[in-house]
Amino acid sequence: MTKRRFDLIAFDWDGTLFDSTAIIARCIQAAVRDVGGKEPTYEAASYVIGMGLMQALAHAAPDVPAALYPQLGDRYRHHYFAIQHEISLFDGVLPLLADLKARGYFLAVATGKSRRGLDEALSTVALAGVFDASRTADQTAGKPDPLMLHELMAQWAVPPERTLMIGDTTHDLQMALNAGCPSVGVSYGAHEPEVFHALKPLFVAHTVAQLHEWLLENA
Numbered sequence: 001m002t003k004r005r006f007d008l009i010a011f012d013w014d015g016t017l018f019d020s021t022a023i024i025a026r027c028i029q030a031a032v033r034d035v036g037g038k039e040p041t042y043e044a045a046s047y048v049i050g051m052g053l054m055q056a057l058a059h060a061a062p063d064v065p066a067a068l069y070p071q072l073g074d075r076y077r078h079h080y081f082a083i084q085h086e087i088s089l090f091d092g093v094l095p096l097l098a099d100l101k102a103r104g105y106f107l108a109v110a111t112g113k114s115r116r117g118l119d120e121a122l123s124t125v126a127l128a129g130v131f132d133a134s135r136t137a138d139q140t141a142g143k144p145d146p147l148m149l150h151e152l153m154a155q156w157a158v159p160p161e162r163t164l165m166i167g168d169t170t171h172d173l174q175m176a177l178n179a180g181c182p183s184v185g186v187s188y189g190a191h192e193p194e195v196f197h198a199l200k201p202l203f204v205a206h207t208v209a210q211l212h213e214w215l216l217e218n219a
Helices: 021-034 042-047 053-060 066-086 093-102 115-122 147-156 170-179 208-218
Strands: 008-011 106-111 133-136 163-167 183-186 203-205
Touching (some): 008 147, 021 042, 021 053, 021 066, 042 053, 053 066, 066 115, 093 106, 106 147, 115 133, 147 163, 147 170, 163 170, 170 183, 183 208, 203 208
Parallel strands (some): 106 133, 163 183
């Protein structure tokens, strides 16, 4: 194997590893309707995926008063947990993670999900022991604040230049830029890849297979 470029690879969750973009967007729309707000478009609901929950809901529903944010969050969680069993990993994710694990990378998740939501997703047998660490938006600062990446890097004293962030939104890539880390974007999630280039990702993968191939050759 050629000399490794990175020691730590951090993945976003929704829209990057987990095929959940459409369901999350629909749950955001339903939650806003439930509290009497103007339903955001699918594009607007998709845009906020990756942010912390309350930050995302406030952005997607600017007409909803702050006093209703707790209710808005409760309605989102109600809709999401009712249908989360319908969501699965993208095809090819498990072999990708297994290959990276076998090559000795530290693997982490850096997500806008809640701790509860991520823990439920990671509790499956297929994912047991795959990730070495994770950070969620309710544990630390939400994206694009770099704090969750800083905390993950500090766990193993990995410098930014040897940390790679992989995500499907501008929030992910901006967080990496703010942390001084290289990034890779994926185009099959919440944001259109045309907006990624200003954030200087090393690569934009259009499928999990492309991401897998790039990582094995370049990481």
